[in-house]
Amino acid sequence: MFVVQGGKILLIRKKRGIGAGKVNGPGGKFEPGETALQCVLREVREELRIDVTDAREMGVLNFSFTCGTIPEIRCHVFMASSFTGTPSETPEAEPFWSPVEEIPYDLMWQDDRYWLPAMLRGKRFQAFFTFEGDRMLDYSLETEEE
């Protein structure tokens, strides 16, 4: 989930789980029976203690890993601009606001720099990425017409 307000984007330093130590948006794994929207709203509440009120799904990321022991990940990406509550640090995440022009891509998963700029221009997208550990090997990206 990427909340954007007044030219700033709400990011987290992830403290545990997949991608611990990286900067990302809040998010996490489905619980049984959840839709993607229910999942992301719950994860944002758990990780940042806020309730997003206008989530919209913008795209899907498909990750595969060369090692064969990590299962493929299908990741639904949402954007929003309003929420209730105050973003707060939790055992899972430390929130911070970044100017949209200064997103710290070098601290994020390598795929983010390929699709996040298009999403921030309001474009929906679908992408496929192959990773070897933390290193991105290959990708394909489809976005809506500019």
Ligand SMILES: COc1nc(N)nc2c1ncn2[C@H]1C[C@H](O)[C@@H](COP(=O)(O)OP(=O)(O)OP(=O)(O)O)O1
């Ligand atoms: C492989 O590349 C990835 N790129 C990006 N941009 N994001 C990724 C990548 N791999 C995983 N993610 C995202 C997807 C989720 O938002 C988190 C993974 O969260 P995790 O499964 O660790 O979630 P937890 O917080 O542990 O969830 P539970 O609370 O359900 O255990 O990273």
